[in-house]
Amino acid sequence: MELKQQHIFDLELKANSIRQEIIKTLLEAASGHSAGPLGMADIFAAFYFHILTHDPKNPEWDKRDRLLLSNGHICPVRYAAMALAGYFPLEELKTLRKINSRLQGHPHRTALGGLETTSGPLGEGLGQAVGMALAAKMNKENHFIYCLTSDGEHQEGSTWEAAMMAGKYRLNNLIQVIDYNNIQIDGNVEDVMPLEPFKAKYDAFNWHTIEVDGNNIRAIIDAVEQAKSIHDKPIILIAHTIPGKGVSFMENNYTWHGKPPSAQEAEKALEELKITEQKIKEEFHA
Amino acid sequence: MLNPHLKLNEKVFDADAEQKPTRDGFGKGIVALGEKDENVVVLTADLSESTRCDEFEKKFPERFFDVGVAEQDMATVAAGLGVSGKTAFISSYATFSPGRNWEPLRTTVVYNNSNVKIAGHHSGIMTGPDGATHQATEDIAITRCWPDIQILVPCDAIEAKKATMYSGSFYGPAYLRFSRDKTPLITTDETPFDPKKIQTFWVTDAPVATIFATGYMLSYALLAAKELEEENIHVLVANVAVIKPIDEETIQKLAKETGAFVTVEDHQVMGGMGSAIAEVTAKHCPTPIEFIGLQDTFAESGKPAELIEKYHMGKSAIKEAVKKVVKRK
Numbered sequence: 001m002e003l004k005q006q007h008i009f010d011l012e013l014k015a016n017s018i019r020q021e022i023i024k025t026l027l028e029a030a031s032g033h034s035a036g037p038l039g040m041a042d043i044f045a046a047f048y049f050h051i052l053t054h055d056p057k058n059p060e061w062d063k064r065d066r067l068l069l070s071n072g073h074i075c076p077v078r079y080a081a082m083a084l085a086g087y088f089p090l091e092e093l094k095t096l097r098k099i100n101s102r103l104q105g106h107p108h109r110t111a112l113g114g115l116e117t118t119s120g121p122l123g124e125g126l127g128q129a130v131g132m133a134l135a136a137k138m139n140k141e142n143h144f145i146y147c148l149t150s151d152g153e154h155q156e157g158s159t160w161e162a163a164m165m166a167g168k169y170r171l172n173n174l175i176q177v178i179d180y181n182n183i184q185i186d187g188n189v190e191d192v193m194p195l196e197p198f199k200a201k202y203d204a205f206n207w208h209t210i211e212v213d214g215n216n217i218r219a220i221i222d223a224v225e226q227a228k229s230i231h232d233k234p235i236i237l238i239a240h241t242i243p244g245k246g247v248s249f250m251e252n253n254y255t256w257h258g259k260p261p262s263a264q265e266a267e268k269a270l271e272e273l274k275i276t277e278q279k280i281k282e283e284f285h286a
Numbered sequence: 287m288l289n290p291h292l293k294l295n296e297k298v299f300d301a302d303a304e305q306k307p308t309r310d311g312f313g314k315g316i317v318a319l320g321e322k323d324e325n326v327v328v329l330t331a332d333l334s335e336s337t338r339c340d341e342f343e344k345k346f347p348e349r350f351f352d353v354g355v356a357e358q359d360m361a362t363v364a365a366g367l368g369v370s371g372k373t374a375f376i377s378s379y380a381t382f383s384p385g386r387n388w389e390p391l392r393t394t395v396v397y398n399n400s401n402v403k404i405a406g407h408h409s410g411i412m413t414g415p416d417g418a419t420h421q422a423t424e425d426i427a428i429t430r431c432w433p434d435i436q437i438l439v440p441c442d443a444i445e446a447k448k449a450t451m452y453s454g455s456f457y458g459p460a461y462l463r464f465s466r467d468k469t470p471l472i473t474t475d476e477t478p479f480d481p482k483k484i485q486t487f488w489v490t491d492a493p494v495a496t497i498f499a500t501g502y503m504l505s506y507a508l509l510a511a512k513e514l515e516e517e518n519i520h521v522l523v524a525n526v527a528v529i530k531p532i533d534e535e536t537i538q539k540l541a542k543e544t545g546a547f548v549t550v551e552d553h554q555v556m557g558g559m560g561s562a563i564a565e566v567t568a569k570h571c572p573t574p575i576e577f578i579g580l581q582d583t584f585a586e587s588g589k590p591a592e593l594i595e596k597y598h599m600g601k602s603a604i605k606e607a608v609k610k611v612v613k614r615k
Contacts, residue, residue: 109369109398117365118398124390127359131366131374134351138327139371158390161359 003218007050009284011217014084015045016277019246021080021093023269026260029076029097032105035243035256036150037077039181039214043148043239044081046220053143056086059114065143066132068116070125071150071179072106073258078115079103087114123156125149126176130166133174133234144228147176152184155193160205166234167206175227176207176236179214181243183254199238207234214239247272288508289489293476298505299512305468308502309407311446312464313338316375318447319454320346326454327367329353330377331360337377337407337464357383361390361402368400373454380406380422384429384461396432396459403453403460404429410552411585411593412465412502418584427557429461430530437530438481439463439559441504442472445527448479465552467590469502472525481528484536488523490515494612495546497604500526500559503550503578506594510604521608532562534570541571546611548576550604552594555579574614576607 018041026032047067048054054064069078076096083090088102095101102112106120117128129147136143153159166174180198182189189195202209208230212223220239227235243257244250247269250261261269288294297303319326320342329351330339343350353360357378364374376383384391384404395402406425413421429437438453438460440446446464453460472487487504488497488511499507504525511523522544524536541547547567549560555577567573578599585593594600 116369118393121389121393123358124362124365124394127362127390128366128369128394130359131363131368132370133366134363135367135370135372138348158356158358158362161353161356162362164356165353165359165363 003221006284008218009280011045011049012280013277014049015041015217016246016273016280017084018045018077018080020270020273021083021090022076023247023261023266023273025076025080025093025096027263027266028094030260031097032076032260033073033258034260035183035250035253036071036074036179036181038247038250039241039243039245040074040077040148040179041245042215042217043177043220043241044077046217047146048081048085050221051224056082056114059087063141063143066116066145068119068125068129068145068147069107070119070147071122071153072119074179075107078107082114088112122150122153123158126159126162126166129174129176130162130171133166133171134169136173137171145174147174149176149178151178151180151182151189151195154178154195163202163205163207170232171234172231174234175224176234177239178236179241180238181241183243183257185257187254202236207236209236209238211238211240214241215245246276287489289485289487292478292485292487293474294487295471295474298470298472298508303470305470306443307466307468308440308443308446308464309338309466311440311443312377312405312450312462313341315447315450316342317345319373319451320349323373323454324349325371326373326375327351328375328377329360329364331355331357331382333378333407337379337405339377357387358390361387362394364402365394365398365400368395368402369398373401373403375403375405377405377407379408379420380425380463381408381420384425385422388428392432396435399434399458401457403462405462405464407464408466409463410465410501411580411597412467412552412590414467414590414593415587417587421585423552423554423580423585424557425463426529426551426553426559430557430562434458435530436460436528437463438528439500440527441501441525442469444471444473444475444477445479449527452479452481463501465502470505472505472508479527482533484524484526484533486522487525488521490520490522493520493522493544495548495608496522496524496540496544497548497550497608498524498526498559498563499550500529501552503552503599506599506601507550507604509601510608513601514605514608519608519612526559529559529562532566534566537563537566538571541567541573546574546615548578548604548607548611550578550599552599553579555581574611576611578604578607
């Protein structure tokens, strides 16, 4: 089904709102990661406002699609998307990383409904996704298991253990989306410990591989649709994203991996994002 | 004498007393659970037969997953199954699980509160000829520090089946510890399994000390108690089948009653069952304790009985420890 351009504009506005909430949340928390969450805002907008079968008012609904965030450190983007989708009040975003909050610095399943896993330590999400996909098959349930991962965590052997197992059991209800932004804490992924040729690795592990521009919402939605039609293999969308996307001075700069903006930087970032918001709205009405 | 209320094996001291490895009880336990509940699943990391998953595998192939030599994957896949309506048992050698995969278990099973039961086999120097690489002697220490996990260490194959079945009766993480070699059957099918209580297996009038033993080491403790009685030294022997949550009430009661403890385990003395007892006594009822176990060293290859002697964990070491601790009262 061809998506109407108006709907895409709407999702782009959602992604923009997510980005603004990320900046505000990180400023308030005074710690946390900036680049990764901003880079993934388009993917989260696509998932929470188009792709997922879910019910924000009933986060444990058994027919929901499961969305796992393996690289838990980018949780500000997930929290922002969840708040905008109605899982909890936007106001609560201010509690991120603070005492007595449901919004832990790295996501904790039993603290907040709808998270699916406790995550942060890398290389552990894909295995849990495999377990959930096996359970869904055993229970003859039709929901999809979406597992968001990072490129850096593909340096963890455990990620490949899980990839091997998903291939063995031909888990076609498992769709992995890797945030391939080529940065990690110590520098560029290809310098620290290269992953290339990456697609060939997954092909060799018996996955169906799809490359996609992770900052193009229409392309993301189309790729997920294509992934859902694969019947004999697990699927990975290799989503090429720009870390820090939407804030010019953070884009493609690995030093923004693990730090929050200062008040001045946040102001500048929000200014840029508001200009983008205005542009989308103008296009929307054109 | 053996506690008459517990219907223990009266032949336990006979030379031809029946012996079985505790891992056999695990194998029978998971099959019995599997028959009762179709949501019971079992995973192993290339150790199906040796950790006694093979019968379950044959009976329920669709609920059995061999992940290959990949203990981290076994942990995380089980975590995913455990939050999806399954009761997932993961079965490997304890050095590898919960050893190798400690942090994935900590994050995705324990903190995440998934319904996963970790079966750690080949525990202790009892593992014998394989050598120290395969003798898990730190597994109690590294699991006991996790919040909200139950730790079960059955004393024989019969109790092992009961402990396994008990672990399937509640939602949440558990660690079960098993050993490789045949050891005497101390209990019978009729012996009540009480996950809340430390049971006194050897009773006597006017005891001067309590020996707390866990796992198959209980048989050595009973032998020591029996021989001490011949020397007119009267002790109690308590079976610590559940190390967490520990039965604080019984420990305090026995401290009052006997005033001196010996703890016996096939594990490092640091962080093991003895440490758990000491934490209770130090807090509530300071009591002299002698700790039998590995004394801050790795063991080596050898026959189990030889290793038990060399590392001072057998009957004579326990008797000496009792005499020593009584003098410290």
